Amino acid sequence: MTRLFARHRILLPVISLAVLLALTFWLQPRAMSYFGMNLLFNLAVPIALATVAQMFIIKVNDIDLSIGAFVSLVACLTATVLVQQPLLGVLALAALVLAYAGMGAIVRALELPAIVVTLGMSFVWGGLALFILPSPGGESPEWLSALMSVKPPVLPMAVWAAAVIAAVTHLIAIRSGIGTVLRGVGGNARAVARAGWPVVRLTALAYGLAGLFGVLSGMALTGLTTSAGADVASRYTLLSIAGVILGGGEFVGGRVSPTGAVLGAFTLALAASLLSFMRLSPDWQIGSQGAILILVLTARLIFTRRGATR
């Protein structure tokens, strides 16, 4: 059994989500419906997209402390410029993706620690967001709100979205040739460079993909909340890192799982709801969320260690 877990890393995130879901349904049977599942999970969609963005960064052995501020900035742009001047809005969002790629190129070319560069950039994103939207407000484009509140058949929007995000990122990160090389950058950048690959450009690509998913996350969030603010997504930085790790990723070695990352994000969102259904005092909630995280990570460590010794 431990060998099974060690070989198939995806099992643990699946099981943790299933256990939390079962507990939630038991505590709150009302959640076990199309309507309930949607309420439970729709705010997890932008978190899942931000987690995927973080995954692309972690994949090349870096860490991104600016994703929360970046998503907030995208939300502010989406709720203002994209509505008033759609063309300018699209250009601005594209420029942001390029800026992210540029950030990656600088990190790799100058061999700067990503943790410092992204921390610095988080203040740049935050400042820009405040500049665009000094006080909370704005309004999401109508088509975006409509898209986020669509009622697809059989399963709610959030579940479909999760499946699509997981499938697309799996294709990009695991199945495609370039995805494999990117994982190689995380595994051993020097070896990849010796093999003749342009590591700086590859890193820029990984950051660019992160920027793209960051933009999608900000747009999804705006569609859900119908407006924006300069700090609307500041929690996403830590949530996305936790989501990647919870989903079976590792900080080094290019070992990440896109499906796991999406599941990790949903697990984190569900953990918060479960704790509130349990009527836990808010003073204890944040600590309990951390405890759930540590519990899952401990379980994973035990399985991988045992799997390795056999």
Add this chain to the structure above:
Amino acid sequence: MKKLLLGAACVALSVAPAVADTASKKIALSNNYAGNSWRQAMLQSWKTVTDQAIKDKKIGQADAFTTSENQATEQAAQIQNMILQGYDAIVLDAASPTALNGAVKEACNAGIKVISFDGIVTAPCAWRVVVDFQKWGRDEVDYLAKRLPDGGNLLEVRGLAGTSIDKEISKGIHDEVQKYPKFKIVGSVHGNWAQDVAQKAVAGVLPSLPKIAGVVTQGGDGYGTAMAFKAAGRPEPIIIMGNREDELSWWKQEHAENGYTTMSASIAPGIATLAFWVAQQILDGKDVPKDVSVPFLTVTQDTLDNALKTTPKGSVANKNYTQADVQAILAKGK
């Protein structure tokens, strides 16, 4: 099948038609922040009043939830959880006036009444319990006009820059000063509703100012202002206070020593209990306008001793509203 499921969910979640009995209704408080004395007093008021209401069988359940971080996304998730938990009404102190509108709309669609107070939301389906901040500013100037028939120079201590509350109170003050040409606002600083910040800010501008007859404030800054005047060795002007315990204590002490008199005003943290009763009235089937205006709590020389007695050290003067109070306010608003 999908329609059927949806329909079933809606029936399960929607509120029964208005009946005059709220004994089985459930109300939730969604609070975004608990990290200062005002919020702590607010949560305490909520508990005191709702516990009694449950005992009196006026309501079935009234639970308070606070988000662990002051974040709109987290509060939106909290509201969506409340929909699932089957509350009949949600009383809301919002982290953002607009970012919760998506979740609020979901709640309204599920037939849940949403009543926002203090930090209000702009979603059209929600009720708003608001304080007339402009009137607060106007009342300050009116009081000074009564006390200072000869007029004089005024100093304005403002709140946190960029907030709507600061803008509203200041607008009220400036509008009213227009009516009394004998008054002149000679200086304006930001005290951020905190005594230490106000003291530093006032101390910084005092040397450049002429004789000050009165100080208009926004609450939480009166004591700091008084300390700045004292440190500079300047005569005490009439400083409007903001119901904080330190401000009231200082006022009382000064009154005992030299007959110093002023007035004090602020929002009572008990506004949460007012919103609670508004929610109860709505659930009771009463027709309540979407905007409910609330008087702010004023302390005068006559009520000073009493206010000070009931205000814990380091806290702020409070008032817990009763069902009758709220019925009277609603009747007056019509």
